[in-house]
Amino acid sequence: MAKKSDDNMNPMDKFMDRLRGGSGEGGPQQPDSSQRKVHFSIWYFILALLLISWVQGYLAEPPREKINYSQFKQWVRDGKVENLVIGPDRIRGDIKEDKNQKDQPKHFVTVRVEDPELVELLDQKGIEYTGFAENKWVGVIVSWLLPLAIFIFFWSYLIKRMSGGAQGVLSVGKARVKIFAQKEVGVTFDDVAGIDEAKQELQEIVQFLKSPEKFQRLGGRIPKGVLLLGAPGTGKTLLAKAVAGEAGVPFFSMSGSEFVEMFVGVGAARVRDLFGQAKDQAPCIIFIDELDALGKARGLNPIGGHDEREQTLNQLLVEMDGFDAQAGVIIMAATNRPEILDPALLRPGRFDRHVAIDKPDIRGREAILKIHIKNVKLAPDVDLKRIAAMTPGFVGADLANLVNEAALFAARRDRNEVTMVDFQDAADRIIGGLEKKNRAMNPREKEIVAYHESGHALVAMSLPNVDPVNKISIIPRGIAALGYTQQLPTEDRYLMTRNELLQRLQVLLGGRVSEEVIFGDVSTGAQNDLQRATDIARSMVMEYGMSERLGPLTYTREPRSAHLDLGMGPKEREFSERTAQEIDEEVSGLVEEAHRKVQSLLKKHSDSLKELAQILLEKESIEGDELKAFAAKFKGKSSAAALEETSKTEGMA
Template structure:
């Protein structure tokens, strides 16, 4: 970008110099000698006095020389017989004949600045777009064409999405042997739409299809079609498919198709003519009169809800493949792919890493392995060990350590108590996700400490009891501050926000309120033009809204009192965890278990402080196989 701006500055300087030179040549040259302007009456007076020696008459302009050698000029309208009259008085008179002015001279003088500006604009476009024939190539497709240099990626390089690879096998078989399907009268899908969260490997999967089929591959982004000039996008779509027809069978991959395929006529200000024309042309190319084409279009998006229905109907993108977040086995396979070209210690257990990264997509795991490699290089190690992977997980989830942040002993004690409250509640309540790590080391942008909980397996449902337990764990930090500190702090801001959000969803979305019953309250409106949900339509009365607020408050208050009673009963354990945290700064899950078990054994049998079986540490660590667990690790930053 810096080089482009430097070249642009040189081009502008050159243009200014050219304009200056041209202006110098077309501007009439001014005489270098001093010329005294005279009025016409003064001129005639000087002639009568005999002070004028030479006179030159050029149309209406009169110039001459006085006896004292000074030059003069004047102007007259309709000189008539002036030449004869002054010649009779002994003045040397020269009359210049009138010159015929070409008809085009006025046009050139008026059009020249405009033509010069147009030329300068073309000159700039020429060099900004790379020169050559790109000056007027707005309508040309910007797709990258891979022929001999087609992607070498195969399905062996793609892991964690076995179902998606199976769905794409038919497409690959058609590209390899289209006659086999034509002989049976079968019609292969014209378009394949890959749906999934960002980073799940949609683009990589499309490249793998091209590599497996060994056919030409055209790659373009949806935003490359739309320009400021109306009609350019549609022309680029036509040009793209015309190029593809020359190399069929082939693959056209359109990444982020939602940039051009949004619902037509939607938005706050109505439709978008250029984008809609581009979409119309794309619809025609996908399913027009030409049904013999061997072009397969693969598109990717993470917003299928905003795509135009005409784009998703059979005959266009008639096969939609979901590329979901990988499960435990998928994460292990993805990690194996990413450590192929890296020197990893044989003792590294990929299954342990996969268990500790629930909810991670392929891009996250690739970043995790790269962070581990960078840490190993920074520590001058020859192999990437498990320590680097553990540290990389913390860096990816919570951010890098902020060793430069100096925290006072008072604040450090508050943070230790806060995180101890989270950890102890998570251990004492049944069916909570196991605590993996507790830390009071500042990380990332705002986290002064965190309690990390990781589920033991991938599940996709969550029960009411588990939601209430999550709220209790989130409130553990604030309750501890109230019990053990001089005052409450702002450290629980994020905890309170998340706890309130869970409680409100329980009431309005999940139908888990006994007072309001199993109903869905509120209806989201999708604003397609903005690409997100910006309005929630209230389909309930003010009375119900008040009841919702009361129910949310009741859930939070009940959980708060439960956590308060729990921590009061186990205050010695809470103090011990905070004391060890202040000393070590980091507690692993195994260390926390051993510490709590040690404290429980120290409680006398008849003291009444022994936990019931449903709230023992062993029960807290056990996971009900029928109960769901959240997909992503939970971190409670202070």
């Protein structure tokens, strides 16, 4: 039998069809129970109040005026009442209409008084009356059940909100996992760049999910778990999605913090439910983001562990240990703090393959930029290789933000294309903060900042093993930066020698020493420089064993994150007071030695320091060809001065 079309259906049929879940066109559609959500709106509450008030108004009695019993008795004697209803406690009735008295009430109610003469008087006056017995049980039941019903309603609503589903307490133990089908993933290896080694590592996982028999026929076993390690923003989650997109399998995504709840045992139940769902939809990929929130090493906290978190971790270990990899379910996880993970998670048989995702090098950054500029209109002068060179240390997320900021700069300037200037301004904003040209600075402060930044730049130009200066500015940026000197490396570096660290110390102290040489006083502007210099010197002594006095020893044993810059932080001391004093003296000696060298250097080149500061005061920013010309001129002077000093020394000899 043909189904009625939507146009031929009457309104009641349409309403019933929608009530059954139909669309009116394609027949009834039963939504997936896992995707149903409960939405509570204040309009539902208001609608319910209006409905209740309408029902009460429809069923309720008309408004009645309360009168005393004596007045009621007088109206009875006068024969003015009718429709009298006598109850155990009240008497109500109507007043006969009297045209002479317009202000008298039409309906009344009064308290019943024990009056044996009332019935005789009513019979005498011929007034019809009736009686009724009030059911007090209704009031008692309502007074008890109504508060109970309200309490149950709000309790169930709160449980649903806490559990995140429509099934209340029964859904608390359900894993709130995001499931992406093959078409919904939408990411392949073509969308990932700059991490070619990691992509090659995961190609084997893709091949196993596509054709597991290729490995099983030789007795091979695919790794149960793959742990992605890397700094924030390097593309760990994107790479996991790309594996699922390449293999064409469902992708289960869940954060480590979503397992642990306020209810005891919920985390373990969610782990069991997650693995149960994955087995039903195998082959698939389970991805747990921020694994360190769930898999922190047991006993790492000296005060005592979190029992609920440890129970959840134990359940995860059990599920992974008893999990059959041949079922076609691959477990992937991502973290940027592998040093705090429980060793049981990292042993073979669980997360037995570790894929490190480093920050991209200059070629990797260029490849990442090519992906992010696909939908951006670029001007002919945009050089991606140059942009990659001026963004050392940037990861994929930073580069995506850079492209977006450059596009916003171009839009503000009403351009039709994004130019190289927009990319340079975007990089300056990300690195140094928002430019604040309207911040008022008095001439004295501006002069101090100019000499401070000139000191940094001249020291960097004088030393051979430091990154070249790319830009000098005295325009305030960010919260507290009144100026900055930008240095860009010529190549990616992974190691630093002792001499390079010492020269970096000198560059950091250049601004402070410049103030001493020119003004004979110092300001608070060098606070960040001094902090960074102290950290470098202390790391040289305590971590890198670069102290001649203390020898090749390290004095830190706590695990330090390789992917997060958490600073030195408070550490438990495992050396004597004498050693601590020697460490402090050695750190102070390194900084003081660098200070003496910088002071001698800037006093020797005070003319160039003043020249550069005057240029900064006039133009506020120096970069490009102008900066290169000044650097070449300064290096020429330095070489001539060094040659003259050498000849004088030889003549004296």
